[in-house]
Amino acid sequence: MANTRTSEELRGESQLIKQGAEARVYLSQSQERSMILKWRFPKKYRHATLDRSLNKQRIQSEVKALNRAESLGVQVPRVVFTDSRDGMVAMEWLNGYSVREWLGSKAEGQVKADDGMRLDMKSVGIDRDTLMQLVGEQIAVLHLSGIIHGDLTTSNLILKHHPNAVYIIDFGLSSLKPITHYTSAEDRAVDLYVLERAFGSTHPAFEAEYTTLLNSYARRVGDAEWNKVNIKLHDVRLRGRKKSMVG
Ligand code: AMP
Numbered sequence: 001m002a003n004t005r006t007s008e009e010l011r012g013e014s015q016l017i018k019q020g021a022e023a024r025v026y027l028s029q030s031q032e033r034s035m036i037l038k039w040r041f042p043k044k045y046r047h048a049t050l051d052r053s054l055n056k057q058r059i060q061s062e063v064k065a066l067n068r069a070e071s072l073g074v075q076v077p078r079v080v081f082t083d084s085r086d087g088m089v090a091m092e093w094l095n096g097y098s099v100r101e102w103l104g105s106k107a108e109g110q111v112k113a114d115d116g117m118r119l120d121m122k123s124v125g126i127d128r129d130t131l132m133q134l135v136g137e138q139i140a141v142l143h144l145s146g147i148i149h150g151d152l153t154t155s156n157l158i159l160k161h162h163p164n165a166v167y168i169i170d171f172g173l174s175s176l177k178p179i180t181h182y183t184s185a186e187d188r189a190v191d192l193y194v195l196e197r198a199f200g201s202t203h204p205a206f207e208a209e210y211t212t213l214l215n216s217y218a219r220r221v222g223d224a225e226w227n228k229v230n231i232k233l234h235d236v237r238l239r240g241r242k243k244s245m246v247g
Contacts, residue, residue, distance in 0.1 A: 007086040011037055022058075022172070027093060034095070035080050038062075040087035055087035058172060063089055065147055065171035072145035075138055075167045094167050099135060100154035103128075103206055126164050132209045134159075134166040136216030139192070142168060144221060146177040148187045152195040154202060185225075189232035192217070193240060 005013075014026035014037055026037040040055040042048070059082060066089075069076045077091040097113050102121065104111025111119050121127055135157055142149060149156070150173030158167045177183040192214070199210045218226035 007037070007039070007083040007088045010090070011039060011088075028090070029093075033080070034093040035090045036077065036093045038089050038091070042087075052085075052087075056084045059084045059087055059089050062171045062174070065174040065176055066091065068176060069142060069145060069147055069168070069171070072141070074142045074145055074147070075165055076171070077167065077169060094158045094160055094169070096158045096160040096167075098155045099131065099157040099159060099166070100202060102131065102159055103154060103202075124159075124161050124164065126159070128206070128209055129212050130164070131159065131166070132212040133216040134164065136213040136218075137220050138166050138168055139195070139213075140217045140220030143183060143188045143191070144225075146183050147171075148175045148177070148183055149191050150174045152191050153198040154195070185228035185232045186236070188229045189236045192229070192233055193236045196237075197240070 010028055011024075011026050014028040016024060017027050018025040023038050023040045026039070028035045028037055038059075040058055042055070043051050046054070063079055063082050063084075066076050066079050070078060077094055080090040080092065082089050097117075097119060101113040102111065102119055104119075113119050121131070138157075139149075139152065149168065149171065151170060152168075156168060156170045158169060159165070160167055175187075195213075196210055199206055218230075221229070
């Protein structure tokens with residue numbers, strides 16, 4: 001560990017920023033560095049031994065995905081240290097707003113971030129098309145690295161500035177494959193479909209822009225890979241539609 005404080009002490013000095021069902025996320029700010037602490041806290045409803053081992057496994061698999069992604073050039077937060085016994089990972093804090101916040105729910109004008117800040121794309125020198133392109137490109141790099149994210153939403157994409165770059169977070173549901181083309185086209189299509197649904201439900205006005213995202217993804221993975229994924233994406237959409245009709 002980078003310092004002598006325990007993970008628990010570190011959390012005690014940090015600010016709780018997200019409380020989820022599985023994990024709590026803290027922001028630890030100090031003069032040396034700012035970090036995000038993701039703690040898979042003990043679950044009372046699970047047997048203690050099983051709970052510890054599950055939390056440990058999940059942290060380890062998330063860290064493995066983050067490390068693989070970083071080493072293959074995907075923009076993800078750098079892992080600072082892991083305390084898998086305690087179920088905690090400390091990672092680089094990405095000081096930016098999520099794509100969900102940047103898009104807001106309206107088609108035009110300024111949007112308000114969760115912390116009340118008014119966001120304006122012009123002020124950071126980006127437009128919606130460029131943002132969509134950056135997202136498509138990052139997902140392509142991720143898939144080319146043999147990683148399936150498992151929970152791609154606009155909240156799990158963070159825009160950082162100077163220069164503008166999109167980072168992918170939350171690898172808690174990710175899966176790794178040994179080599180790029182062994183990730184099935186179906187898995188990659190499902191990853192894209194999950195994001196497509198997120199765009200459709202959270203940002204209805206941006207459905208059209210999703211095409212820009214897919215075009216950028218296609219350019220990056222190349223025609224051969226894109227054709228395989230695109231065929232599966234049609235199937236997955238069809239299944240999704242049938243499912244929502246059945247209810
Ligand atoms: P997660 O459980 O990983 O999805 O994290 C929950 C929330 O914490 C995210 O939606 C972000 O708002 C925030 N968060 C997680 N990791 C980071 C990070 N590395 N930098 C900035 N914010 C983060």
